[in-house]
Amino acid sequence: MPTYSMEATELVSALTKELMFVSIYKALASSLSAENNSRLTAMQLAEKKITEMIEDLTKAYRSQRQNNITEEILDIMASFEVLQTQEKQQVQSAAGPRLHKPTGSSV
Numbered sequence: 866m867p868t869y870s871m872e873a874t875e876l877v878s879a880l881t882k883e884l885m886f887v888s889i890y891k892a893l894a895s896s897l898s899a900e901n902n903s904r905l906t907a908m909q910l911a912e913k914k915i916t917e918m919i920e921d922l923t924k925a926y927r928s929q930r931q932n933n934i935t936e937e938i939l940d941i942m943a944s945f946e947v948l949q950t951q952e953k954q955q956v957q958s959a960a961g962p963r964l965h966k967p968t969g970s971s972v
Contacts, residue, residue, distance in 0.1 A: 869876050 871879070
């Protein structure tokens with residue numbers, strides 16, 4: 866048995882105070898731990914959602930960029946075809962109408 870030098874009532878009172886202090890401290894520490902755990906979980910979930918959102922936005926950006934590039938290429942091809950058609954028309958109009966003159970007959 867441990868020995869003690871205080872009165873029994875003083876000792877019980879001191880031990881009761883210490884027990885209450887330790888119990889309250891433990892409850893506060895557990896509460897703080899639970900709060901920090903909850904915050905950590907929330908931050909991890911937010912980080913995951915942000916990562917997913919970045920991936921979605923990156924896919925949307927790349928898709929839109931590809932569509933813009935495709936439109937530019939189609940515009941260039943259409944312009945090229947129009948220019949070719951115009952050049953053909955200019956060449957034909959520069960050559961003039963080709964009239965076939967009959968040979969050997971006088972009019």
